[in-house]
Amino acid sequence: MEGEANAVSKAAHKTLKLVGEDLEKLGFNKSVARIYEYVNTISPMLAKVSKGEADDTVKSACREASEILIQLIAPMMPHLAEACWSELNCEGMVANAAWPQFNPDLVAENSFTYPVQINGKRRGELTIAVDADKETIEKAVLALDFVADKINGQPVRKLIVVPKRIVNIVI
Structure with missing residues (x-):
């Protein structure tokens, strides 16, 4: 409680x-x-x-x-x-x-919710600590279930992280 x-x-x-x-x-x-x-x-x-x-x-x-x-x-x-x-x-x-x-x-906000796009289309969100660095965000995004399902083993050409804005994955 x-x-x-x-x-x-x-x-x-x-x-x-x-x-x-x-x-x-x-x-x-x-x-x-x-x-x-x-x-x-x-x-x-x-x-x-x-x-x-x-x-x-x-x-x-x-x-x-x-x-x-x-x-x-x-x-x-x-x-x-x-x-x-x-x-x-x-x-x-x-x-x-x-x-x-x-x-x-x-x-004070301790976390931030990033919208996650795959090929320019929003697919979900990632909530992570505000002070997380780029590498941590990238690892967390790639570990998301909906990202893994959408990528389906294809190589990621680009993973773009705009701090405190958005994450975009290009496959």
């Missing part, structure tokens, strides 16, 4: 960072889209909490995630945010609460 709590916290802080940046640029539509995505991410955990199937760490993470969600919607839906804020028995008004600060450790 600790992994679930960590996933909820990561989603909350990542969304907090992104929505904060969007609001500073007056990007309300983008903010709303990110909030929808965030709600879809945390909903399964909130359901577990409401059913009583969550441990204390998940409950705590969901409480924090809910408070952050309320603060994220407050600039766009102040009346709803105030009603939700009082339901959670939070002190004062959400409008007077300080904007929450995201935790940089929870926002």
Whole structure:
């Protein structure tokens, strides 16, 4: 369950960072889209909490995630945010609460997902550590099942790795 709590916290802080940046640029539509995505991410955990199937760490993470969600919607839906804020028995008004600060450790990405193309056509993805070098990425791509099936023993003419962008295999 600790992994679930960590996933909820990561989603909350990542969304907090992104929505904060969007609001500073007056990007309300983008903010709303990110909030929808965030709600879809945390909903399964909130359901577990409401059913009583969550441990204390998940409950705590969901409480924090809910408070952050309320603060994220407050600039766009102040009346709803105030009603939700009082339901959670939070002190004062959400409008007077300080904007929450995201935790940089929870926002940092440890892995990157590369789209993998074979002969210019996307065939799948590879998720690997952000700091992986080119050789490690190449070995990991060639070890993927869908790559081995598609190559089917043919020699690879080129294997192109564009760091933090894409991997393309030419056979």
